[in-house]
Amino acid sequence: xxALTLTMKTRLDQRVDMSPLVCNKLEGVSVTDIAAIELQNGxxxxxxxxxxxxxxxxxxxxxxxxxxxxxxxxGKELDGGxxxxxxxxxxxxxxxxxxxxxxxxxxxxxxxxxxxxxxxLEITGDSGDFLASALPGNKQGMKGGTVLVKGNVGERAGDxxxxxxxxxxxxxxxxxxxxxxxxxxxxxxxxxxxLGYAMRRGTLLLWNQPQLTATFNxxxxxxxxxxxxxxxxxxxxxxxFASETEAFNRVQKYAGDMSELGRGEVLVKI
Amino acid sequence: xIINGVTIxxxxxxxxxxxxxxxxxxxxxxxxxxxxxxxxTGFATSVIACGCEAGIERTxxxxxxxxxxxxxxxxxxxxxxxxxxxxxxxxxGQCVLTSPTSALFAGIDEGVQIPLGKxxxxxxxxxxxxxxxxxxxxxxxxxxxxxxxxxxxxxRVEAVGGGNFLVLAKSQPQALAACEAAIEEMRKLxxxxxxxxxxxxxxxxxxGSKYPALGASSNDAFCPTLKGMTKTExxxxxxxxxxxxxxxxxxEDIDIAMRAGIQAVCDLxxxxxxxxxxxxxxxxxxxxxxxxxxxxxx
Numbered sequence: 001x002x003a004l005t006l007t008m009k010t011r012l013d014q015r016v017d018m019s020p021l022v023c024n025k026l027e028g029v030s031v032t033d034i035a036a037i038e039l040q041n042g043x044x045x046x047x048x049x050x051x052x053x054x055x056x057x058x059x060x061x062x063x064x065x066x067x068x069x070x071x072x073x074x075g076k077e078l079d080g081g082x083x084x085x086x087x088x089x090x091x092x093x094x095x096x097x098x099x100x101x102x103x104x105x106x107x108x109x110x111x112x113x114x115x116x117x118x119x120x121l122e123i124t125g126d127s128g129d130f131l132a133s134a135l136p137g138n139k140q141g142m143k144g145g146t147v148l149v150k151g152n153v154g155e156r157a158g159d160x161x162x163x164x165x166x167x168x169x170x171x172x173x174x175x176x177x178x179x180x181x182x183x184x185x186x187x188x189x190x191x192x193x194x195l196g197y198a199m200r201r202g203t204l205l206l207w208n209q210p211q212l213t214a215t216f217n218x219x220x221x222x223x224x225x226x227x228x229x230x231x232x233x234x235x236x237x238x239x240x241f242a243s244e245t246e247a248f249n250r251v252q253k254y255a256g257d258m259s260e261l262g263r264g265e266v267l268v269k270i
Numbered sequence: 271x272i273i274n275g276v277t278i279x280x281x282x283x284x285x286x287x288x289x290x291x292x293x294x295x296x297x298x299x300x301x302x303x304x305x306x307x308x309x310x311t312g313f314a315t316s317v318i319a320c321g322c323e324a325g326i327e328r329t330x331x332x333x334x335x336x337x338x339x340x341x342x343x344x345x346x347x348x349x350x351x352x353x354x355x356x357x358x359x360x361x362x363g364q365c366v367l368t369s370p371t372s373a374l375f376a377g378i379d380e381g382v383q384i385p386l387g388k389x390x391x392x393x394x395x396x397x398x399x400x401x402x403x404x405x406x407x408x409x410x411x412x413x414x415x416x417x418x419x420x421x422x423x424x425x426r427v428e429a430v431g432g433g434n435f436l437v438l439a440k441s442q443p444q445a446l447a448a449c450e451a452a453i454e455e456m457r458k459l460x461x462x463x464x465x466x467x468x469x470x471x472x473x474x475x476x477x478g479s480k481y482p483a484l485g486a487s488s489n490d491a492f493c494p495t496l497k498g499m500t501k502t503e504x505x506x507x508x509x510x511x512x513x514x515x516x517x518x519x520x521x522e523d524i525d526i527a528m529r530a531g532i533q534a535v536c537d538l539x540x541x542x543x544x545x546x547x548x549x550x551x552x553x554x555x556x557x558x559x560x561x562x563x564x565x566x567x568x
Contacts, residue, residue: 184401203399203401225339225416226403226410229336229403229408230401230403232338232404263399
């Protein structure tokens with residue numbers, strides 16, 4: 001059984017809500033019925049077969065070809081299965097994802113992995129603001145799983161993040177780790193201003209010295225035993241994070257944000 | 271059955287069901303991992319009064335440990351799950367948490383999860399940090415030498431305790447030499463510990479006592495100085511008996527260990543003063559696991 005492959009026929013002017021097209025919701029649904037599903041497109045509805053050419057029938061393995069930045073909510077509440085996207089995606093990628101794998105070979109918009117609960121999300125390009133964060137007004141962002149971004153990420157990555165791991169091979173924008181409750185964000189590139197703004201707990205693991213606010217205190221240089229275990233857990237990933245040469249266990253530790261609970265930590269490679 | 275002049279008695283060792291777990295201790299070097307492991311497994315020879323039976327299983331190469339440092343694996347056995355959890359936590363807190371450069375990890379993933387560092391985290395007084403890595407929860411507890419890293423839980427499995435055999439020799443030095451040879455071979459095996467001092471016990475016990483308060487007392491039938499005073503199991507020329515007790519994760523693990531140990535004793539043979547191999551047989555009163563010596567050595 002080959003993967004259920006949806007190839008875009010046309011690029012619409014209005015945004016498309018892709019949330020009905022996740023593996024767990026399509027399980028046991030015939031291709032004919034999938035073709036008849038109506039997706040929200042701006043104010044109107046559009047049938048799946050009007051937007052995509054459909055091939056294959058394996059709903060556990062969904063492939064979206066020719067995707068572009070107006071396809072929102074891809075993989076929303078995904079609970080098992082694999083979604084592969086070739087092209088850019090819109091906002092809310094993998095929102096509240098519960099399990100499974102999503103791989104995007106392109107860029108992602110705002111709020112990727114927001115309130116994600118578990119599973120694995122990989123973005124080969126860049127990701128927009130509020131990666132792994134909470135929806136506006138909510139108090140808990142990403143709650144579990146792993147997110148890998150091979151490019152750069154926008155502002156407020158990990159805002160209100162509660163648990164899980166976010167790996168960023170590129171740079172992170174301003175307010176990375178803001179209001180973080182717990183979890184781990186690793187950034188290989190540069191970080192912007194106001195790193196860890198109002199973070200309560202959690203770990204920001206950095207390869208480069210950040211510009212820290214006055215509310216972060218230097219705790220000195222240390223060899224931390226959990227780091228080899230953390231890096232070992234990255235080995236299966238298709239990422240620079242999996243490389244043994246990138247692993248380290250000596251860090252400069254800064255504690256903060258002292259304007260908040262102050263139990264968070266910024267660990268910088270030394 | 272006679273092997274190299276040593277008589278293998280037609281009897282069986284009786285063993286009983288226990289609960290067990292394995293913990294892995296790592297440190298900056300093997301010396302400090304071993305010091306911590308020795309402390310953790312100290313005063314743990316018998317459940318009769320120690321609360322648990324514990325021992326060092328083996329040393330671990332850096333490539334075999336979770337954090338890539340030298341390590342030691344220890345096995346802990348107790349009669350019940352609650353008792354095991356209490357002993358594990360107390361010993362982890364007093365002997366591993368306190369030991370310089372140490373870290374503590376689960377040695378068994380399956381089974382019922384019991385606290386390893388889960389409650390030790392409160393020592394961190396609010397500064398402790400939790401990390402969930404690859405599905406496992408770890409606690410980083412700030413201590414004066416840096417951070418104590420511990421896995422939150424370890425697996426508890428069903429196990430067997432009290433496998434044993436007795437070495438009957440012409441003299442005390444010969445009995446001890448034979449037991450030392452047996453222990454050397456048995457320590458090469460995984461999944462078993464010999465919890466008594468140096469792996470050898472000279473005060474084997476029988477079930478019950480003339481004193482009502484005691485559940486166990488000296489095994490007078492195998493005490494050489496009582497040969498003329500009690501219903502002895504010993505021949506007149508036997509001057510010393512020593513016992514090796516084995517706890518294992520499975521009956522098969524104990525089978526293998528007993529065979530290795532008895533074979534090592536028999537290799538010394540009658541020429542070295544070894545007369546017989548017998549076992550602690552309590553007439554079925556002690557436990558459901560029976561290790562028939564002649565079947566094991568067949």
